[in-house]
Amino acid sequence: MLSDYLQWADLIRKSLSEELSAEEQRLLDRWLTIDRNRKLYEAILQERDFAKVWEESRAFSGYMDFRALESRLSGFPSSDQQKHRLVRRRWMMWSLSACAVVALSFSLFLYRKHCVHPPIEHQYSSAVLILGDSAQSVVLSDQAQTLSDGAEVKVAADGRGAVLSYARSAAEKSDSEAMPELNRLVVPRGSDYRLLLADGTEVFLNANSELEYPVTFCGPTREVRLRGMAYFAVTRDTLRPFVVHTTRSQVQVLGTEFCVSDYPGSANLTTLVNGRVAVTDTQGGEHALLPGHQAVITDGTCEIREVETMFYTAWKDGFFIFREASLQEIMEELSGWYDIDYLLRGNGLETLRVTARLKRYEDIDRVLDVLSRMEEVRFRKTGRTITVTAVKTP
Template sequence: MEGTRKNLAIAQLISRQLTGQITPAEMLELQAWRKEDPDHEALWQQLTDPDHLSERVAQLDQPNNSDAFAQLMQRIYTDGETARQLQEDAEVSSPAAAHWSAKRYSRLRPLLRYAAIILPLLAAVSTGWYFFHFHRAATHPPAVAQQRNRLPQQAPNTVQLLIDDQEAIPLNKTGEQTIRAMDGTIARNDAGSLLYPVNTNRTEGTAVALQQLVTPKGMDYKVVLPDGSRVWVGAATSLRFPAAFTGRERNVELNGEAYFEVAPDAAHPFVVHTSKTAIQVLGTSFNIKAYTGERYERTTLVSGAVKVSAVNSPESKVLQPGQQALSGTGLTLQTADMDAVLAWKKGLFIFRSEPLSGILDELSRWYNVVIVKEAGVDLNAHFTGRIIRSEQLSEILQFLETTGKVRFSQEGQLLRVLPGRP
């Protein structure tokens, strides 16, 4: 029974994370569970993978599985303590799902849907079944999972600063905050910008606290690094950097998308590390898009010059302004559509003959929705348009539907993509 309760508690945390309801305290509890065992981390990576989620949600909704959700709830409610925990989380007076009000059930259904996906896999870990079904995938996790730069989960619509992976500080986009770390580092959060005092006098090799700025889906942020470099950090992104640059290189780690304006310092090259590439610059402006799960990482040069090196091969390319490097199994150079690349920084979506698959990725990150693609959807259908990011999601979906190529159905944070009408 104790195992069941713990599995339920972890399932609730992951479900609340996926539905954007997790609090900072719950986030720390979930992080502690992930650190307990490498298998926990591997399973968390599997459970929060967008493709895996989409597949499992689709399976749950198949006709032959239509009552799987109800069956799971029935099993959960056979444990009185489990029922009590769910009851408290739902803020209802009866432990029986059948007695929930329609309004509360509708509000909780996304969370419980995820619980229905997650609970069986958590139970499988405790019995060893996980290794038979999932261990091959977990043995070689995405390269980004092997970095120290991981995406901790935050409260909804909250940018967070983690110091040495321990102290989580929520940042607001209005007003001012003074941030003091245990090592004495002082930073200032001012109306949507995180500002570090420029410090170039630290002794080389001095230990400094590592900072990690994490943005949620639907929100970007700006940070001025300790060398004076400015970084615009995109949605659903993590940027890791030291409180002061003390080595021969100025190293930062990126998972997601960011635009850099690097302060010149020829004696100390600035290097951005992603899962597939290392981008070395002396002083320049460029954009990097390196989200986990996408086929390519894209480095686009605005001014100056950068050298892009593949992580797993000796191959490297030097970019000129207006060029873009695609990093996948190798490195490829192409001319960049600069307006489209930098649109996010200006609060826009600009699509020029963009495949539906790429558009769905953008919408998922900005509007915090889980995408489920039904059979028959043409993910290679191309679209062209210019849309303000502050528009409601429904407005963008309506624009896409007017083409006749695709249809949508939305239930809370679950967005179903349906084939266009014949």
């Protein structure tokens, strides 16, 4: 919606500076045939007195305080490096939109070459809550906060970071007339978040994940939608099954603990810790899991295997556990948790297998320190990219 208006604003600006192409002119003309739009257009034209526009824009430049902002940005390349900062060139910005990819990757390259590196840290309990189907969003941190709406939602901080919790819905009506409001919790890379749903179900969201759920559960089932990875401890309710939807599966449970992971490019995994769940793949095949079972969905086909569940759920308890893991797997895991990119360089890395149990330290350095004890590899940090190089052994 708002983005549409911004696009019309682009066209209006272009019409003022006579830069409209014939096609754009047609679009704008058609848009202006609607009375409401024409009024809007005229109102905007009224305000184009340049002296005033100028003055208005100037008025706020005094409030620009990038340093103050910078101090609030975690992981921002710090201002100690300002002396190393490249001279900002206009072309960089002009090329930003269209050639963004090219120009930025290049400037990034230059930039990284010049600066001292800020620490790479996992940011505990940081996420964005999107209310309803609107664009209304609230930024959540690890600080306790009360969200204004209805006071049914609150963030409470405990020793392990914050929990976003919804008031237990007293009315367990099963009338499906009223569609409850849906909320969406978005956890970026490099962070995680904990959530207590209205039925008491506890959800741990891993980095780079998203969960959509109703603020109260009504109707015959409790349904949520997941992108990424989450650990669920579902409150038992035999009358109302709990259903987790992902792009490639549907997991139905009554009350149990399990972990679901659905990242593009990786297999869809459902790992059952205890209780019972039924996994349905996109082709409608239904598979019942027992504790210790894992459903693996790749290309629509589902396979059941037995696993040590600990390896798949250690993240929610604050550990990395690797057994006979390749460096690729390890780096992949670090990449989401710390919001980093990685490169593997040199021969022999593929065959290396690592078994380790590490705390999910806030700072990646401590993890890399431990991994560096392996003689075969060396880690190098460049900005937010970690390069893993094979060391030649005689």
